[in-house]
Amino acid sequence: MPLPAPSLDALSTAITQAHRALRPAVATTPLSFSPRLSAQTGCEVYLKSEHLQHTGSFKFRGASNKLRLLPEAQRGRGVITASSGNHGQGLALAGQVLGVPVTVYTTTSASAYKLEAMRSLGAEVICLGLDPLGVELEAARQARAQGKPFISPYNDAEIIAGQGTIGMELHEQAPELDAVFVAVGGGGMISGIGAALRALNPSVEIIGCWPANAPTLQRSLEAGRIIEMDEEETLSDGTAGGVEPDSITFALCQQLITRTVLVSETQIKAAMREVASSERWIIEGAAAVAVAGLQQLAPDYQGKRVAAVICGRNILLEKFLEAIQ
Incomplete structure (x- = not known):
């Protein structure tokens, strides 16, 4: 619910x-x-x-706050997100700082500059041939299947x-x-x-x-x-x-x-x-x-x-x- x-x-x-x-x-x-x-x-x-x-x-702000508040056990399992680039980069850096593995799902049409930036910060990047909302929904499904937290770019207090x-x-x-x-x-x-x-x-x-x-x-x-x-x-x-x-x-x-x-x-x-x-x-x-x-x-x-x-x-x-x- x-x-x-x-x-x-x-x-x-x-x-x-x-x-x-x-x-x-x-x-x-x-x-x-x-x-x-x-x-x-x-x-x-x-x-x-x-x-x-x-x-x-600005995305580093929300990513840092989310990982700061994540329980230690969940940090250890790593997190999954969906991003066209900026949220993925922010979460990747926050994960690097706190030792949290980050996987980013994105579209095949995402900016090559942003994809490379996410990878350079240590994120695993998975490109899908879907629209941005489809990528978000699939990333959330994968997070549930793998028992990892899904970090929404926006749908998270x-x-x-x-x-x-x-x-x-x-x-x-x-x-x-x-x-x-x-x-x-x-x-x-x-x-x-x-x-x-x-x-x-x-x-x-x-x-x-x-x-x-x-x-x-x-x-x-x-x-x-x-x-x-x-x-x-x-x-x-x-x-x-x-x-x-x-x-x-x-x-x-x-x-x-x-x-x-x-x-x-x-x-x-x-x-x-x-x-x-x-x-x-x-x-x-x-x-x-x-x-x-x-x-x-x-x-x-x-x-x-x-x-x-x-x-x-x-x-x-x-x-x-x-x-x-």
């Missing part, structure tokens, strides 16, 4: 505990003011640099609590934010950030940003239930794919997301180019989704203090260069 979503109070408490426990292994990432994006949008724009987190994305430490840092770094723009795939990061900020700054708006080509969770929120849909290819591979039918993030997102926005592939590419030009950063498509969402909704936030979460940098250089042409 699926576990119920944690209460917001319980999740907030878990995030606070993770925030204290994960240092110094998990880095506190900078929140940088962007003069150029601020001038262009008419907002006071800050960028949360999760691309500077270990393994190049302890993973979500780890990601929520971003929200704690945002409040410490800029306590008077009006809105935070977050790219969404399975909903783990935005659930954690939203729960942390709801407790610390209830007036802040939490804006969920999706690529228009892959908006399964956004469409599910509109429908009031988790749905399946065919997605198109997107530069935001880190947010692509369906959502587990029993995902606790669905109920959390219903409570925590203030509004949603969809951005085109052209807007994602333009945001990647703008961040490269103004900040001199290479960022992946999912990170650009949050910036593109901010740019699209900027007329509604004139003069307001807003932040976009730059969630990762793990993209092939050739793919990045092609995108910003």
